């Protein structure tokens with residue numbers, strides 16, 4: 274089991290970081306490659322989750338080749354629609370392979386997905402979507418089997434909640450179904466818009482919007498050629514690194530419009546942020562003031578994937594802030610670890626807590642990451658501790674941050690990963 278060692282900072286961070294392709298766009302696009310007669314995906318990040326997706330593709334009868342930032346996925350002679358339990362257990366996104374494998378093979382099977390433990394995380398909406406498009410589904414607590422020997426039929430899909438994953442399942446399945454589909458109350462995350470662009474590059478007919486409209490191809494798609502969008506959560510994490518250390522950073526390949534609520538929070542706290550196309554500049558003064566209340570919500574509101582990083586920032590700045598986590602029922606794993614470092618955080622219930630900023634450094638401690646973004650928050654906390662910290666459970670962080678040690682050392686952070 275690996276761990277990160279973050280040394281205390283003598284100087285605020287400064288310099289330039291190039292943001293990688295987005296994990297949460299690349300994963301559904303690799304699943305969607307199953308629908309295509311080949312796919313070339315540029316700006317595809319090197320992450321352990323991408324390696325898991327590559328193994329799922331190879332197991333299903335596809336080749337996965339990487340040349341630098343570009344990966345190429347090609348169907349081999351025979352495909353099979355089953356994803357092994359071991360690979361499903363490694364990441365939540367394994368569920369995204371069910372729909373494309375069903376469309377390609379007429380039947381498919383996956384096991385209940387693993388990945389970050391943020392609450393119950395059921396898959397009932399993925400099943401509802403496929404049944405609405407005409408698939409026969411049998412599922413127990415362990416495995417989901419789907420069959421549609423004559424293909425899927427376009428339909429109206431009305432999602433009770435704007436689930437990111439269920440929207441992606443619907444878009445992929447409807448793109449290959451016969452007839453038209455409309456997805457009502459879809460998730461509007463930029464990663465879904467990017468998936469639609471990927472599918473349209475292979476001849477699909479998807480129109481992204483408040484209702485996603487899809488004219489199905491009644492069969493598989495052509496060759497896809499696409500460049501993965503920038504990772505807005507990685508960008509937000511580096512902005513938080515600048516804010517927590519009172520530093521100055523220039524992010525290349527980053528879109529301000531994808532994380533506007535977080536940018537607004539940082540500006541209200543006292544940061545200066547400027548952006549031009551595909552770049553963001555931040556200059557953070559040493560003294561920042563907490564915003565009174567922050568709530569996570571579906572895009573375009575404040576993203577749950579930046580909540581732990583914001584919590585680490587709030588812990589060392591001035592003033593108090595109440596945070597409510599509305600997406601996941603237990604995404605507070607970072608709080609006991611931050612408290613161990615001396616943070617003053619009061620938990621009200623499984624979704625709500627108040628941070629009273631120390632307006633000073635945290636204590637150096639050995640802490641443990643319990644999921645990907647919790648890990649990112651603990652590395653940020655190390656930047657605000659006199660002698661840094663040691664973050665166990667480092668493999669969580671490698672799932673979502675490309676070249677984190679190299680990128681952080683370029684901006685003055687002493688960090689290393691050890692196994």
Ligand code: EPZ
Nearest residue numbers: 297366394395396397398399436437438439578600601645
């Ligand atoms: C995606 O997860 C992201 N993962 C998550 O990022 C992100 O936190 C989440 O969207 C919300 O933005 C990827 O894109 C790979 P959801 P997903 O379906 O698709 C409930 C990270 O750190 N729900 O929008 O799993 C669910 O329990 C990860 O990069 C059902 O009830 O999220 C949750 O409460 C963590 N039934 C809510 O919807 C379903 O069938 C939102 O989940 C599906 C979801």
